Amino acid sequence: MTSDGTTTMAGHNDFGRFVVLSLTFGCCSIVFYVFTQQDVIIHKFAKSYLVTITHSSNETQFTGKNNYKISEKPLKLQNISTKSINNYVTMNFKGRLGNEIFEYASLYGIARHNYMIPVVGDKFRLKRIFKISLTSVKPVANIKRFKEAKACAFDEKAFVLNKKYNWTLSGYLQSWKYFIDYSDDIRKELRFQNAIQAQAVQKFNEIVKATNVTDKNKLTYIAVHVRRGDMLHDKPTVRLGYTTANVSYVNNAMSWFKKKYPSAFFIFASDDIAWCKANFNKPNTAFITQRNSAEIDMAILSQCNHSIITTGTYGWWSAWLSGGQTIYYKDFPRKGSGLDRLIERAQAQTIQKKQLLLMDGFFLQIAGFNKTGK
Incomplete structure (x- = not known):
């Protein structure tokens, strides 16, 4: 009891502060966990796909003909921190086999040009046909759509996607310019199962x-x-x-x-x-x-x-x-x-x-x- 005769609720106040502190700590822990897990995913991708990929020769064709040899050398990438790789790019695939290959190759090239992570769905058909290396992730938020300005022509805007967002590509993207810089990678991706x-x-x-x-x-x-x-x-x-x-x-x-x-x-x-x-x-x-x-x-x-x-x-x-x-x-x-x-x-x-x-x-x-x- 205080000097003016009122009674304090010391126990309740302490409990309230404890609850607030606990909730604050819990929220911080969740945020930290999400951040570190995202970094693990991004770092794993960066290590596997953006840093340590090496080019190897195509498998010798059993016909006795080996039309291609891909030099064994590491990719030459611009200086880039794995922390900056924090956006995803995917694709609304459509059409038959030839169309889907164009879309996949362009997805790969566009993502790499933007220093973003290309991803495909778990049931992506080309994975059954080719030795596709791209992984899939759970649905992500903050998505914007990029649609090519003109069919059958390169759209330079695809190479300057806003890094505030994740992106979904739309269109057939039938231009060699989207993926020519990564042709050796695409050949590796398109080895038949x-x-x-x-x-x-x-x-x-x-x-x-x-x-x-x-x-x-x-x-x-x-x-x-x-x-x-x-x-x-x-x-x-x-x-x-x-x-x-x-x-x-x-x-x-x-x-x-x-x-x-x-x-x-x-x-x-x-x-x-x-x-x-x-x-x-x-x-x-x-x-x-x-x-x-x-x-x-x-x-x-x-x-x-x-x-x-x-x-x-x-x-x-x-x-x-x-x-x-x-x-x-x-x-x-x-x-x-x-x-x-x-x-x-x-x-x-x-x-x-x-x-x-x-x-x-x-x-x-x-x-x-x-x-x-x-």
Whole structure:
């Protein structure tokens, strides 16, 4: 009791202070835990993906051909502290295999350019097909969406994303510029899973053996991908400006390779294989006639030394994975069409007939073709 006769509640006040202090300490502990855990995740990513990644040679192809060698050297990165890597970038994947590969490669390149962490979902389809290294995280907050300004063209704004936010990319992102600086990394990411690679090699050897070739190791293999299907029969697609390569284009391309490589052996894949067999059933030519999955056919085509392709992202990536020289159909898309107004064309060496564009493996990487941007 005080001198004025009032009674203090000393015990209650002490208890109140204890509760306040406990709550404060608890909140601080939670914040500290979240921060340290986030740093663990970020540091783990930085160590695995941004600092210690080394480039290694592609696995030797079982056909006896090894078209690519990636030098073994550490990545040269700008000075960057792992503490500054605290934003995530993901992608709204859509489309079929060729589209998804473009989206994945661009996601990787955009994230790396922005010093952010690229992530994919647990059920990301390409993980089943390729040796994808990217991890997944629980949903994160503070997300903004980046949508490309123009289809089929590089958008430089993708390289200056605001680091106050996490980002979700939207669009097909079909430009080589998004990922060219990390081409060696992308090649490492796009190694086929062992089971797919083994199956593709077996089928490749069966295809060659069926033609009674005496020494398959002396041949120069040319992958030929012919897309017709929707680009020929789907009216909205045709109206947009998609075209299909004609017989003379494929014959001219084959003739060019025969002159350059007398031992040329052509392997056709197509969504209209009957059309291919009716028009190109010649010596040293084989056709993938089995109904394989898209990834198996792409893995088979990637075993070849060089490529002839028509239109579409599937053929683009089959040729990119194969390397060597690629001939591409020049008359795409239809001039004056809506699609033609979207695409910013790359320059390439025109050879022989006006329909032919030639691109070697390096040019294929840095300049691209078909919807790859400027």
